Amino acid sequence: MTNSGNLAGCEVEEKLRREPYSFDFFQAIRLLEKFRPERKSVGQFVHPAAEIAHFRAHPSLAFPASQIQDLEWPEDGPVRMLVNFMGLIGPEGVLPNPYTSLIIERQRDGDNTLRDFLDIFNHRIISLFYRAWRKYRVDVACERGERELFSRHLLSLLGLGTEGMRDRQTLSDESLIYYAGLLAQRPRSAQALQQILSDYFDVPVGIEQFSGGWYRLDPETQCRLSEENSDSGELGFGAVVGDEMWNQQSRVRIVIGPLTLERYADFLPDGQSFEPLRGWVRFFSNDEWDFELKLILEREQVPACTLGADGVSGPQLGWVSWVKSAPFQRDPGDTVLALESTKG
Structure with missing residues (x-):
């Protein structure tokens, strides 16, 4: 060369x-x-x-x-x-x-x-x-090796322009600079997140907004009939039966796939792509929403559930554990993982 x-x-x-x-x-x-x-x-x-x-x-x-x-x-x-x-x-x-x-x-x-x-x-x-x-x-x-000034300008658009904020993210600063055009948008859109993740990981990505989820109530906000002068005990105003409530707008689901088995394993919690994905989600959302990850595996890639098998095809309960007697007719998307919890 x-x-x-x-x-x-x-x-x-x-x-x-x-x-x-x-x-x-x-x-x-x-x-x-x-x-x-x-x-x-x-x-x-x-x-x-x-x-x-x-x-x-x-x-x-x-x-x-x-x-x-x-x-x-x-x-x-x-x-x-x-x-x-x-x-x-x-x-x-x-x-x-x-x-x-x-x-x-x-x-x-x-x-x-x-x-x-x-x-x-x-x-x-x-x-x-x-x-x-x-x-x-x-x-x-x-x-000419003079990229530092321009990089600092781009990082400033992302709120990372000062020296104390450099190289403190899960992701490299170079990766953030590459997508500065999408990250600098206000407000940040679901389409921008989809484009970043799809390009960065080179996989099909979809974003499902308002997927909803159950959230635990703090003890002081739970309904107790014995308490007096409490908003949580006022019928039609703050009374909630139980210790959890459904919030439709606070959770976003990221759908990745269909994937090969090897690529599917990368996005499991012990895979090499899981932490970078969490890093992207946290930086993009600034912890304003909860995210969950839905993985879809190609139907031809579904392994037989064999006890004692090693490697990516080995059974992992809830992750890689399908029992089948015939080829799948659809791409399984049963694996849903929490990426970041901001509300407990």
Whole structure:
């Protein structure tokens, strides 16, 4: 792989030398930075002789056919790049055309004084233009190892921008950054959760809202007929028979499957995907709802219940324990697991 990469880099550099006009300006500078890593990038507060390139405006009134007119590769010193855009003179220069015409006439007589003087400003203007372009390109920043600033911005959208909040989740910060676009939405939707889980685990995912569940009442809220002046004992107002109540809107069911047996086992409480799934659910919901997990196994993957069997096909009561005498006609979805309980 290393030899192939070096060979490809040599071929690209050779083409850049032969046909600079066929390259985009920004891409050409990025390549020069790769080919000459010992030199400084353009636009910094360093001596111009230490930079990777020196920019000059092309003194011509002809229509520019490319962004780069020519490249000169001195043995030592910056590459000299003749460009057809921006600058003070040339086809897209900001000075009136007579300045370009004057420079062309002086060049015919071998006098480059005015052109060299204006190129001092051309170089700085074009250098800052490149740095402004690079500043807001995430791929370029990561390429140069400068991803920290952008990552901090994305983590700030998720409430994790300060150092004390970094790397404290069950999930890696890189995973949260990858889905920052969905996680930053307010309010967060069931569709966003479905897209995140389906993409992260690479499995079919469905979200069933308002699945409901029983919740235990605190002792002080339970109905006791012997108590006086208690809201819990007032008929039609707070009286509840029993120590539990049904809440339809506080529980969400995540349905995953149909799955192969091996993938099914990953989402069981002792599987490698169970804790990451709980981490996603907790971070996404901020503990506002309870979640439960329903796993669906492919009917062809249902194992025979054999006592003493080992591995993922071994019987586990409530998880992997189907008794069958014939192939299943449906995908079994009997396994329902609690992911997070916020209300006891």
